[in-house]
Amino acid sequence: MTGSGAGEGEGRSEAGARHRNATLREVAARAGVSIKTVSNVVNHHPGVRPTTRARVEKSVAELGYRPNEVARALRRGPDDSLTLIVPRDASGELSSTADQLIRRARELGCRIVEDVGGAGEASARLLVISG
Secondary structure, three states: OOOOOOOOOEEEOOOOOEEEOOOHHHHHHHHOOOHHHHHHHHOOOOOOOHHHHHHHHHHHHHHOOOOOHHHHHHHHOOOOEEEEEEEOOOOHHHHHHHHHHHHHHHHOOOEEEEEEEOOHHHOEEEEEEEO
16 A cells, blocks of 8 residues: 555545545654555554554554545455445436445445545545445
């Protein structure tokens, strides 16, 4: 995982306003380690010295780093997931179909990651559904 993935560093506040999350690169700089080391820590890979892991975890907490789940799902590449992009102002059949798909995916126990991106007319719901 690198610090330059789709959507890396972007997120939503509780109120839904766009804000910028810390990136892997910023966590790495604060902890004095490589981006790969930060990735290994946040993905719980073994082989990171305890003192280094603690330093990275402290930097993650201080900066409020949170992995972007939509970006992660998109980076994983082809798998058993379905990606659906629906204009936020969609109505009628398209909106109804998306809602039915989400409802059925939940019934089947699928994992659903949702984000809203863009502004104005370009705003859209991005859904990644994996089973």
